[in-house]
Amino acid sequence: MSDLPDTNVLEVDNLSVSYSTEGGELKALRDVSLDVPRGDIVGIVGESGCGKSTLISAIIGLLAPNARPASGAIRFRGEDLLGVNDDKMRALRGDEIAMVFQDPMTSLNPVLTIGRQMRDIQYRLPDSKAEKNARSIRMLQRVGIPDPESRLHDHPHQLSGGMKQRVAIAMALMMKPALLIADEPTTALDATLEVQIIHQLKRLQEDIGCSILFISHHLGVIAELCDRVAVMYAGEVVESGTVREIFHAPEHPYTRMLLACDPGAISERTRVLPIIRGFLPDLVDLPRGCVFRDRCDSAIEACSDKPPLQVRGADRLVACHRAGETP
Amino acid sequence: MLRFITRRGALSVLIVVLAVSLLFGMIHMLPGDPASVILGPRATPALRAELNERMGLDRPFIVQLGRFLGNVATGDLGEDPFSRRKVADIVLEQLPFTLTLVFAAIAGATLLGVPLGCYSAIRRGSWLDRLAALLSVAFIAVPSFVVALYALMFFSVQLRWFPAIGAGDSGDLADQARHLVLPAIALGLGWIGYIARLVRASMLEVLEENHVRTARAFGLPERVIIGRYALRIAILPTVTILGLGIGTMLSGALFAEIVFSRPGIGKLLYESVMTRNYPVVMGSVLVTTVFFVACTLASDIVNALLDPRLRESEGR
Numbered sequence: 001m002s003d004l005p006d007t008n009v010l011e012v013d014n015l016s017v018s019y020s021t022e023g024g025e026l027k028a029l030r031d032v033s034l035d036v037p038r039g040d041i042v043g044i045v046g047e048s049g050c051g052k053s054t055l056i057s058a059i060i061g062l063l064a065p066n067a068r069p070a071s072g073a074i075r076f077r078g079e080d081l082l083g084v085n086d087d088k089m090r091a092l093r094g095d096e097i098a099m100v101f102q103d104p105m106t107s108l109n110p111v112l113t114i115g116r117q118m119r120d121i122q123y124r125l126p127d128s129k130a131e132k133n134a135r136s137i138r139m140l141q142r143v144g145i146p147d148p149e150s151r152l153h154d155h156p157h158q159l160s161g162g163m164k165q166r167v168a169i170a171m172a173l174m175m176k177p178a179l180l181i182a183d184e185p186t187t188a189l190d191a192t193l194e195v196q197i198i199h200q201l202k203r204l205q206e207d208i209g210c211s212i213l214f215i216s217h218h219l220g221v222i223a224e225l226c227d228r229v230a231v232m233y234a235g236e237v238v239e240s241g242t243v244r245e246i247f248h249a250p251e252h253p254y255t256r257m258l259l260a261c262d263p264g265a266i267s268e269r270t271r272v273l274p275i276i277r278g279f280l281p282d283l284v285d286l287p288r289g290c291v292f293r294d295r296c297d298s299a300i301e302a303c304s305d306k307p308p309l310q311v312r313g314a315d316r317l318v319a320c321h322r323a324g325e326t327p
Numbered sequence: 328m329l330r331f332i333t334r335r336g337a338l339s340v341l342i343v344v345l346a347v348s349l350l351f352g353m354i355h356m357l358p359g360d361p362a363s364v365i366l367g368p369r370a371t372p373a374l375r376a377e378l379n380e381r382m383g384l385d386r387p388f389i390v391q392l393g394r395f396l397g398n399v400a401t402g403d404l405g406e407d408p409f410s411r412r413k414v415a416d417i418v419l420e421q422l423p424f425t426l427t428l429v430f431a432a433i434a435g436a437t438l439l440g441v442p443l444g445c446y447s448a449i450r451r452g453s454w455l456d457r458l459a460a461l462l463s464v465a466f467i468a469v470p471s472f473v474v475a476l477y478a479l480m481f482f483s484v485q486l487r488w489f490p491a492i493g494a495g496d497s498g499d500l501a502d503q504a505r506h507l508v509l510p511a512i513a514l515g516l517g518w519i520g521y522i523a524r525l526v527r528a529s530m531l532e533v534l535e536e537n538h539v540r541t542a543r544a545f546g547l548p549e550r551v552i553i554g555r556y557a558l559r560i561a562i563l564p565t566v567t568i569l570g571l572g573i574g575t576m577l578s579g580a581l582f583a584e585i586v587f588s589r590p591g592i593g594k595l596l597y598e599s600v601m602t603r604n605y606p607v608v609m610g611s612v613l614v615t616t617v618f619f620v621a622c623t624l625a626s627d628i629v630n631a632l633l634d635p636r637l638r639e640s641e642g643r
Contacts (some may be wrong), residue, residue: 042482060544062540062543063542071543081518090546090548091546092546093543093544093545093546094545094546095546098544098545099541099544099545101537101540101541101544103537106536106537106538107537107538107540107541108541109538109541109542109556110634110635110636111559111560111633111634111635111636112555112556112559112561120545120547120551120555121545121546121547123381123547123548155635155636157635157636157639158639168541171545299605327483
């Protein structure tokens with residue numbers, strides 16, 4: 001069970017992060033809790049502005065300069081990352097915790113060769129240049145890049161988007177991290193490539209035995225890839241559980257609406273695509289009660305009080321007063 | 328890359344030819360004919376006609392230009408009518424002094440300006456950043472001849488740290504270096520701040536780019552991220568500006584050479600303009616033009632070496 005600390009690679013515990021802005025304190029994350037069990041792939045879904053990026057930045061210790069010190073805990077293999085110094089955090093990044101970013105077009109350095117960049121991230125190893133290159137070539141081979149040896153001499157602009165993202169994955173997994181954080185790694189790619197990359201990622205994850213925190217707004221990809229999923233809305237986790245539970249029996253109204261809006265789930269021909277009416281609440285001046293109340297169709301009197309996370313089923317959490325009622 | 332260099336090189340040659348033709352035309356249109364300058368006001372018409380014929384000045388303009396260009400191509404810049412020496416020799420004698428001065432000024436300004444710019448970008452808003460901003464604007468605003476005069480008065484006359492005039496004894500490198508310090512400061516001072524501002528601005532831009540975030544996410548040391556990943560991109564505009572800036576520096580060198588009574592192209596040009604020595608004026612301006620074009624070509628090539636995307640877009 002996920003309660004035992006040694007089975008979780010990552011435990012985010014009541015994490016709150018705010019930014020100082022001109023308009024006031026922007027509360028980007030509020031009491032977010034999330035576990036990533038060893039060897040699992042955990043998805044995070046949510047629309048833009050739900051705090052996904054802040055969560056990632058907080059985990060890898062690269063919050064924007066205007067972020068206030070975070071409260072709560074981020075435990076990586078039992079150690080609270082919020083307490084470690086910059087050098088220790090930097091030692092973990094790229095070695096134990098690796099990242100794949102959203103836009104492969106801009107996430108590689110444009111003026112250095114692929115080989116150089118791949119060698120550079122092995123800077124902690126005492127190996128010779130030739131050994132590092134050999135490791136890079138093996139890794140490029142594993143992510144399915146043809147003729148990897150000559151790719152080392154290429155610059156990023158000489159590769160296609162899909163190739164670049166494969167390179168980025170190869171770079172991230174080269175040091176065999178315990179945790180890979182993938183921030184919408186397939187959003188910038190076309191659909192067929194997306195499927196290929198997802199399968200590749202899953203295979204590599206099984207080979208290497210790492211855990212993945214997979215951020216996406218593409219529900220189909222989450223369903224395909226992940227074991228567990230957390231749904232975020234306006235800086236809070238509103239529902240989390242196994243993919244099966246969340247996708248087959250969503251309990252939070254936001255999750256239900258999100259699933260209904262997924263173009264992949266729409267089977268009938270329609271002129272009007274479903275939307276969630278209204279806008280995200282102002283994170284500087286938060287409304288009282290449930291954050292989703294203003295956009296919720298099933299809001300009741302009780303929703304003016306903040307709903308606590310209720311444990312529903314094996315280890316599923318829902319933050320809704322009406323959880324459990326049949327919709 | 329070779330293709331890039333060939334194309335840019337050919338373009339540079341074309342620019343030089345155009346510039347030289349323009350220059351030739353300008354000199355040609357100046358009032359007063361060279362024959363009376365060379366022979367003096369009391370020369371007989373027959374003597375003038377003879378000289379004009381000997382120098383080819385009676386031929387049509389286009390023929391003269393063609394001959395001039397042909398001569399330039401073979402390294403013949405004509406003859407100084409006063410000393411009867413070859414202009415090419417006179418100019419090449421003075422060129423090393425100016426080159427040393429300009430490169431010393433550029434090198435000093437770059438070595439100080441680039442790290443200062445990087446520091447200002449990383450520690451934005453720190454007291455050093457603010458001070459650098461203030462001093463940069465101040466130093467850019469002051470013309471180099473004013474800096475030269477004050478440097479001369481303060482460091483040579485008052486403190487007696489550095490010699491005031493000349494370029495030092497030939498053969499004595501230490502003496503030459505001591506003579507180089509003040510003129511180089513006078514010429515390069517404004518550039519330190521200019522380069523620092525440029526590097527700071529582009530560094531701030533580059534540090535916001537996604538690939539820097541990637542490098543950080545891989546835990547690369549900050550000095551590698553700044554020095555290798557970011558600076559290589561952030562330096563590109565500065566390299567371009569430096570290539571062009573050497574042109575302005577050449578005119579700045581003129582003042583520095585006059586104030587410090589230092590030999591060099593600037594001083595040569597000044598003296599030959601004063602004595603209406605047109606062939607030498609022509610020769611010095613021509614060599615300066617070639618040097619300037621060569622510098623912009625060099626900066627283009629350096630940029631292409633630093634940024635593979637530039638090579639590609641030109642190479643096709």
